Amino acid sequence: MNEMSNKWIGQSTIRPDGAEKVTGRAEFAADTNMPGMIWGSVLRSPHAHARIVSIDTSKAEAHPGVKAVVTAQDIVDFPVDTPVPLGIQDMRWMCRNIMAREKVLFHGHPLAAVAATSEAIAAEACKLIEMEYEVLPWVIEIEDAIKPDAPILHEYLEHDGKPSNITGTLEHKLGDVEEGFAQADVIIERSFTTRPVHQGYIEPHACLVSVAADGKTTIWSSSQGQFMVRAMTAMLTDMPQSDIRAIPAEIGGGFGGKTIVYLEPVATMLSKKSGRPVKMVMSREDVMRASGPTSGSMSTVKIGATKDGQIVAAEGTFYLQAGALPGSPIRGAAGCGFAPYNIPNVHSVGIDVVSNRSKVAAYRAPGAPIGAFAVESVLDEVAEALNIDPLELRLRHAAREGTKAAHGPTYPLIGFVETIEAAIEHPHYKAPLGKHQGRGVASGFWFNAGGESSAQVNITEDGNVVVTTGHPDIGGSRAAIANVAAELLGIDYRRVSVLIGDTATVGYSNLTGGSRVLFASAMAVTDSAGQVITTLCERAAKIWDIDPDAVTWEDGEARPAGDNAGQFEPLSLADIAAQATQTGGPIGHGAQLNTTGAQGGFATHICDVEVDMDLGIVKVLRYTSFQDVGRAVHPAYVEGQMQGGVAQGIGWALNEEYIFDKDGHVDNPGFLDYRMPVCSDLPMLDAVMIEVPNPAHPQGVRGVGEVPLVPALAAIANAVHNALGLRFSSLPMSPPKVLAALEMPEAAE
Amino acid sequence: MPTVSMTVNGKSVSAEVEPRTLLVQYLREHLGLTGTHVGCDTSQCGACVVHVDGESAKSCTMLAMQAEGSDVSTIEGLADGDTLHPMQEAFRENHGLQCGFCTPGMVMSAVDLVRTNADPSEQEVREWLEGNLCRCTGYHNIVKSILAGAKAMQG
Numbered sequence: 001m002n003e004m005s006n007k008w009i010g011q012s013t014i015r016p017d018g019a020e021k022v023t024g025r026a027e028f029a030a031d032t033n034m035p036g037m038i039w040g041s042v043l044r045s046p047h048a049h050a051r052i053v054s055i056d057t058s059k060a061e062a063h064p065g066v067k068a069v070v071t072a073q074d075i076v077d078f079p080v081d082t083p084v085p086l087g088i089q090d091m092r093w094m095c096r097n098i099m100a101r102e103k104v105l106f107h108g109h110p111l112a113a114v115a116a117t118s119e120a121i122a123a124e125a126c127k128l129i130e131m132e133y134e135v136l137p138w139v140i141e142i143e144d145a146i147k148p149d150a151p152i153l154h155e156y157l158e159h160d161g162k163p164s165n166i167t168g169t170l171e172h173k174l175g176d177v178e179e180g181f182a183q184a185d186v187i188i189e190r191s192f193t194t195r196p197v198h199q200g201y202i203e204p205h206a207c208l209v210s211v212a213a214d215g216k217t218t219i220w221s222s223s224q225g226q227f228m229v230r231a232m233t234a235m236l237t238d239m240p241q242s243d244i245r246a247i248p249a250e251i252g253g254g255f256g257g258k259t260i261v262y263l264e265p266v267a268t269m270l271s272k273k274s275g276r277p278v279k280m281v282m283s284r285e286d287v288m289r290a291s292g293p294t295s296g297s298m299s300t301v302k303i304g305a306t307k308d309g310q311i312v313a314a315e316g317t318f319y320l321q322a323g324a325l326p327g328s329p330i331r332g333a334a335g336c337g338f339a340p341y342n343i344p345n346v347h348s349v350g351i352d353v354v355s356n357r358s359k360v361a362a363y364r365a366p367g368a369p370i371g372a373f374a375v376e377s378v379l380d381e382v383a384e385a386l387n388i389d390p391l392e393l394r395l396r397h398a399a400r401e402g403t404k405a406a407h408g409p410t411y412p413l414i415g416f417v418e419t420i421e422a423a424i425e426h427p428h429y430k431a432p433l434g435k436h437q438g439r440g441v442a443s444g445f446w447f448n449a450g451g452e453s454s455a456q457v458n459i460t461e462d463g464n465v466v467v468t469t470g471h472p473d474i475g476g477s478r479a480a481i482a483n484v485a486a487e488l489l490g491i492d493y494r495r496v497s498v499l500i501g502d503t504a505t506v507g508y509s510n511l512t513g514g515s516r517v518l519f520a521s522a523m524a525v526t527d528s529a530g531q532v533i534t535t536l537c538e539r540a541a542k543i544w545d546i547d548p549d550a551v552t553w554e555d556g557e558a559r560p561a562g563d564n565a566g567q568f569e570p571l572s573l574a575d576i577a578a579q580a581t582q583t584g585g586p587i588g589h590g591a592q593l594n595t596t597g598a599q600g601g602f603a604t605h606i607c608d609v610e611v612d613m614d615l616g617i618v619k620v621l622r623y624t625s626f627q628d629v630g631r632a633v634h635p636a637y638v639e640g641q642m643q644g645g646v647a648q649g650i651g652w653a654l655n656e657e658y659i660f661d662k663d664g665h666v667d668n669p670g671f672l673d674y675r676m677p678v679c680s681d682l683p684m685l686d687a688v689m690i691e692v693p694n695p696a697h698p699q700g701v702r703g704v705g706e707v708p709l710v711p712a713l714a715a716i717a718n719a720v721h722n723a724l725g726l727r728f729s730s731l732p733m734s735p736p737k738v739l740a741a742l743e744m745p746e747a748a749e
Numbered sequence: 750m751p752t753v754s755m756t757v758n759g760k761s762v763s764a765e766v767e768p769r770t771l772l773v774q775y776l777r778e779h780l781g782l783t784g785t786h787v788g789c790d791t792s793q794c795g796a797c798v799v800h801v802d803g804e805s806a807k808s809c810t811m812l813a814m815q816a817e818g819s820d821v822s823t824i825e826g827l828a829d830g831d832t833l834h835p836m837q838e839a840f841r842e843n844h845g846l847q848c849g850f851c852t853p854g855m856v857m858s859a860v861d862l863v864r865t866n867a868d869p870s871e872q873e874v875r876e877w878l879e880g881n882l883c884r885c886t887g888y889h890n891i892v893k894s895i896l897a898g899a900k901a902m903q904g
Contacts, residue, residue, distance in 0.1 A: 012844065014841060014842065015841070015844070015846075017849065018840075018841035018846070019833065019841060020849075021841075021846055021849030021852050022824075022833065022837040022838075022840045022841050022846070022849075022852055022853075022856060023784065023824060023825065023827070023828055023833070023837060024782070024783070024784015024785065024823065024824035024825050024853045025784065025825075026784075026849055027783070028783075028786065028850060030783075030786075030787070031777075031783035033781075120767075120769075199884075200884045201848070201850075201884055202786075202788040202789075202794055202796055202848075202850045202851050202882055202883070202884055203786070203788060203796075203848070203850040204787070204788065250848075250849065250850075251848060252786070252788075252848050252849070252850025252851075253847075253848045253850060253884050253885055254848075255884070281787075283790055284788065284789040284790050284791065284794075285790070474847065474848055474885075475847040475848065475885060476844070476847055636844040636890070637844065637847070639889075640844060640847055640885070640886055640889075640890060643886060643887035643889040643890075644847065644884070644885045644886055644887050646887055647884075647886075647887030647888070648884070670789060670790075670791050670793070671788075671789045671791065671793035671794055671882060672791055672793050676882060676884065677887075677888075678878070678879045678880075678882065679874070679875045679876075679878035679879060679881070679883075679888040679891070679892065680872075680875040680876045680878070680879050682875075682887060682888055682889075684871075684889055684892070685887045685889050
């Protein structure tokens with residue numbers, strides 16, 4: 001594609017769902033209703049850890065207005081000794097996560113669900129369910145969970161030959177770290193902790209499920225993948241996937257947290273038992289207690305360099321809290337931390353630790369911000385020890401095309417160097433700082449993903465275009481797809497309508513996750529549109545009675561390919577569509593692809609902070625992020641991803657954390673005490689897009705959604721260090737902690 | 750059950766409701782006005798902001814009966830037929846949304862801001878929005894949208 005001729009790719013066009021969203025007409029999952037609909041409510045565990053002795057639902061069932069009660073007995077049991085992988089999940093754990101089976105594993109763990117004629121009656125009936133427990137000692141923090149005498153969550157999971165809360169490890173090795181450290185003149189080794197933080201989507205989980213008498217099931221829900229909803233619900237309720245139609249509602253944010261199911265299988269069983277459509281909506285408290293925040297972590301990173309500034313070895317150990325069931329993002333922490341750098345000797349280990357809090361779900365570049373926080377903090381100290389500018393140190397070691405990464409790949413064309421160079425050149429990096437102010441920098445990496453995506457491109461009878469893809473649109477992907485289709489077909493983007501199909505109307509498409517949506521679906525749209533253009537040329541050839549090879553498609557119309565083809569007036573999309581019936585019938589093509597060629601994303605951030613010495617408040621004064629975005633198909637929504645990722649990083653670094661009380665309950669399960677950034681906390685977040693197009697993609701797309709969060713924690717911590725001379729190795733740098741550290745520097749650890 | 754009566758988006762409405770019915774439940778479940786969203790139940794997120802007698806209010810933290818006799822307007826009542834309100838248009842044009850869940854509350858709060866402060870500064874917008882959470886945008890384009898919307902409302 002000739003870059004200069006792009007008309008729509010690179011334009012911040014108006015999003016197709018904009019009018020619906022600003023007028024309140026967009027339909028989110030909780031907005032859906034059906035005649036005869038009843039409401040489901042979940043009974044949740046009051047204990048952090050207990051064996052379930054008995055459940056008696058008879059009183060709830062007899063309660064006026066109650067139509068159905070569901071317990072773990074109604075959900076398919078996947079025995080613990082046989083893995084049943086589904087994507088990155090394992091159905092052994094999913095079935096135990098949506099409904100406690102042998103034991104309750106965290107406070108808020110679902111035990112049973114009731115459907116009744118009103119939400120209030122369903123909630124009242126839940127209280128009538130009689131539970132008998134054998135309460136067990138519980139453990140939440142990693143350091144406690146890995147002690148030899150810790151309460152064990154899953155007696156059947158072993159580590160080193162005995163039952164353990166360590167439920168998985170992963171190791172990356174490159175070169176020989178011992179030899180590397182032996183050459184080092186400077187070695188810095190530090191330990192770090194981060195707290196569990198929630199994705200914080202504003203829309204709570206919600207669904208409406210209708211199971212008809214013949215078992216045909218329709219699910220409207222808020223998820224990051226209608227096909228994931230279908231597959232998991234089918235497996236957990238023992239239904240064929242073909243009986244389930246999963247319709248993606250508009251989704252009110254996900255950030256990874258809606259890549260698994262909580263309510264859909266439960267509502268399906270309630271609907272099946274009651275014969276009525278069932279709606280379930282989580283409260284914010286349920287979301288905070290029982291849906292997946294990301295891991296808390298405990299890491300140690302050691303980096304060695306020679307006195308002339310060469311990093312010769314790096315080592316990291318990353319313990320991540322998985323929550324109640326195995327599966328923390330150790331791959332992101334251990335894999336991404338060192339991935340930006342060309343270091344000859346690397347050893348990186350990730351360790352998965354279960355404990356009595358809710359099971360983790362993905363959160364924007366899962367694990368990577370944890371890895372980067374540790375690595376980028378130590379790099380900052382190495383730069384200081386060597387008296388080298390921290391960006392210069394990163395530039396010297398920046399991965400580029402041909403660099404072998406410890407986690408496996410040899411990089412193809414990447415734009416990491418360009419992000420650092422742009423940061424060094426940017427006026428922000430040289431701007432003066434005032435009293436109690438500091439500047440920090442950090443870089444980061446995320447894998448990005450390809451995988452399965454489908455699309456259908458249909459020409460309407462009046463010569464316009466409908467594109468259907470299979471990915472819930474979280475951040476504006478429909479707008480980007482409209483640009484891609486308009487560019488390919490040579491028509492105004494407003495003539496392209498982009499829809500998200502349901503599981504019955506579009507081919508299989510994997511999750512909205514891994515920063516994969518535009519990468520993969522643009523490939524499917526490109527393939528489909530290419531077939532459509534071939535057909536359009538054939539139809540024009542038929543109308544002109546010439547060879548199809550003698551027709552080209554340019555600027556939205558069929559033209560004779562050259563003088564030899566003959567003299568004909570061009571035929572527009574509308575002209576050809578109008579004659580479709582006479583020339584061969586409907587015009588439309590689809591593609592179902594398993595895409596490859598996704599390439600890693602890199603970013604470098606500069607952050608300025610000011611510390612209020614009386615109140616301990618860290619205020620972000622200025623923030624500039626630099627990212628290799630491949631090709632910005634829709635720049636406003638690429639910048640939007642960068643700004644949103646940075647804002648989440650600021651929350652994680654400065655205020656957000658799960659606090660557990662003496663009974664192992666989340667003590668701050670709401671937005672009052674779980675303190676996400678509000679508008680007045682933030683400055684404008686400058687986003688500098690650097691375009692190094694991905695040669696393996698027809699539009700040059702690289703994933704852009706996740707890497708913007710990765711460097712932020714370290715950039716802010718490094719800025720605070722620059723301001724105060726104090727290095728916080730423990731997040732969040734909340735006001736009480738900052739005040740304590742100002743009094744006593746050890747409090748920063 | 751008691752009867753509650755009010756004006757919603759210019760129309761008189763009246764219904765029997767349980768006394769515990771929240772205004773947001775009344776709007777969403779009785780009147781089908783689902784553009785007003787519930788994000789937090791505890792009045793931090795602002796997805797439920799509507800106008801009650803011209804002033805912004807969090808409809809998740811008000812009983813329907815407290816709005817007895819009031820003039821309530823929701824996001825559905827803001828546009829003039831097919832013509833978007835200037836603040837709605839500003840959000841659409843300035844990419845002031847990603848997922849769009851917080852958007853109705855943001856727009857309703859912003860309109861109330863401009864009612865009390867016709868030409869707000871960036872800092873005034875940021876402080877006014879402390880009761881409206883967005884997790885997608887980092888607020889960058891929301892602030893831009895509101896500044897543009899305020900200007901358009903004067904125009």
